[in-house]
Amino acid sequence: MRITCKKTQQFQGEGNSKMRGRLERQHLENTENFRGFAKKYVKEEAAQWEMDQAIPFSVITAMAREGFFALTLPKEMGGEGADYVSYGMLNEALGRYSVSLTGVLNVHTMVCETLVKWGTAEQKERWLPPLMQGEHIGAFALTEPQAGIDLSGLLTTVTKKDGRYFLNGRKKWITYGAAADLFLVFGFLDKKPVCCLVPKHTEGLSVTPIRDMLGFRASALGELSFENCELTADQIIGQPGFAFTFISPFALDFGRISVAFAALGLLRGCLEECVSYSRSRQTGEVLLADRPGTRRLLTEMKIDYEAARHLCLDGAFYKSQNDPLSVEKIFMAKYFASKAAAKHSEKAVQLHGALGCHEQTPTVRFYRDSKTMEIIEGSSEVIESLIGKSLIDKRGQVH
Ligand SMILES: Cc1cc2nc3c(=O)[nH]c(=O)nc-3n(C[C@H](O)[C@H](O)[C@H](O)COP(=O)(O)OP(=O)(O)OC[C@H]3O[C@@H](n4cnc5c(N)ncnc54)[C@H](O)[C@@H]3O)c2cc1C
Incomplete structure (x- = not known):
């Protein structure tokens, strides 16, 4: 290719x-x-x-x-x-x-x-x-059992003793955590936010797979436990103190591009599956495709798909130009696309009837995955709080 x-x-x-x-x-x-x-x-x-x-x-x-x-x-x-x-x-x-x-x-x-x-x-x-x-394969380990969005609640620590560093703590819900080779781990060093790279074979690191998630079931989530994992200075990434103000926001910006566009792909999936099924399914005398309700559903889906596509591409174009506005645009794209995906995957299940509820029908997966997308990489509530505040700070001025 x-x-x-x-x-x-x-x-x-x-x-x-x-x-x-x-x-x-x-x-x-x-x-x-x-x-x-x-x-x-x-x-x-x-x-x-x-x-x-x-x-x-x-x-x-x-x-x-x-x-x-x-x-x-x-x-x-x-x-x-x-x-x-x-x-x-x-x-x-x-x-x-x-x-x-x-x-x-x-x-x-x-x-x-x-x-x-x-x-x-x-x-x-x-x-x-x-x-x-x-x-x-790398994985990103920020969330802990007791703290997700509130980073001040993280308990993972890196302590320095006689020129050596020791990592202690737990990380949960880590995508590919059960299979990755290298973890980017966030915690505190002398109360300063810090991040470090930890290979999976490090002594003191144990990994427990997490199964049976609502969505992203094949992503091999894992829980990580670090017990006195010894690190060298060259495993610390960036300056201690920078990890939550610069490093994690930088990484999560990429995360949001991925989730926004993945939600867009999922929306395309909803549309394609619904069009195809409604053209083949006879409901009494009427083809499902000929029912007004189906056409309305498809129209709303298509319009939301187009709107999500514009927002996603806009954010990615801004990001490609290193424009600082890209951060807000990517937040908006992720917000809209994940919400639209959740809304329309639910409708896609409905349109498919019982078939839509079976594991072999993609709509089941779309339904479960899209709900999860509203939570990860900045939940919808957090994005509302950020964008709302930014608008109020700018006294409603829009570009
Ligand atoms: C499939 C999946 C994959 C994941 N992969 C990773 C990964 O690779 N690495 C990683 O580090 N984490 C990962 N996570 C964890 C994910 O990042 C967290 O679930 C997410 O940040 C939310 O944290 P929480 O679950 O602790 O919820 P909480 O922070 O406890 O939030 C609970 C609820 O309160 C709301 N809320 C919390 N704070 C605020 C606020 N300030 N303003 C408004 N509302 C608020 C939230 O929106 C949410 O509805 C993954 C989770 C899932 C489900």
Whole structure:
């Protein structure tokens, strides 16, 4: 597969605003490739992955071969150098069939991007090559059993003793936690927020798989326990004190792009499944497609899909230009797309009747996964609080 990679120059300068929301030829080519991959490796298998609650490693290897684990990383470091629109469209293509798979891509990308931005030259040289080649898969470990959104409630600590560092604490709900090779772990060092990289074979680290989630069932969630895990200074990423103001928000911004576009893919899935089923299902004398209620449902779905697509692409274009407004735009895209996905997946189940309630019908997966998307990477309530406050602070001024 060829990934056409050109950074962001083509979006700069005059005519820029017209470009937003529209895909360039290179993005269309990439999208076609990503969708080809999703049809080949994901479409027929996704239902089984959810039932097995695991993604086969052969798929992870196939993604690595295509360069997906290094898609947005700079070419000079061995990455593909693609922009965030392409990254978004990769998540959209995979999310059409399996948001569990986008979960793995997401946390891995968050770890890689954090290293590129905040790692020292030595840290990049040591950790990035196996991550980019997919030999090691990274996971992002922030949440704890007693604290998710409220980071001040985290109890994980890194203590320094005689020039050595020791990590203690627990992390919960970690995507790919049960299978990842390397964890980006957040805690406090002398009361300063800090983050560090911890390989899975570190002495004192134990991993317990978490099964039976509502959604993202194949994402191999795990709980991590660190007991006096000894770290070296070069495992600390960035300055102690920076972890919650710079590093985790930076990483979570990528996380939100992934979830927003994956929700968009899921919405496309709802539409395609509903159109296809309504054209084939006879209800009494009337084809389901000919019922006014079906047409209204499809119309509302399509309009929300288009609106979500615009918001997602807008956020990704801004992000590709390093525009600070991208943060708010990505928040809005994630908010709208995840809510629309939850709303329409529920309708998609309804339209399919009993069939829509069976595990082999994709609508079941869409329904469960989309609810979860309203919680992760910034819950809807938190986004409302942030965007609402920002509007009030700006006295309602909008761009
Ligand atoms: C499938 C899945 C995958 C996940 N993967 C990861 C991962 O890879 N790494 C990781 O670190 N974590 C992961 N998580 C955890 C996830 O990030 C948290 O669930 C999320 O941050 C919410 O935290 P919480 O569950 O502790 O809820 P709480 O923080 O306890 O919130 C509970 C409720 O209160 C609301 N609330 C809380 N604070 C506020 C506020 N300030 N303003 C308004 N409302 C508020 C929330 O919106 C929510 O409705 C994952 C979770 C799931 C379900």
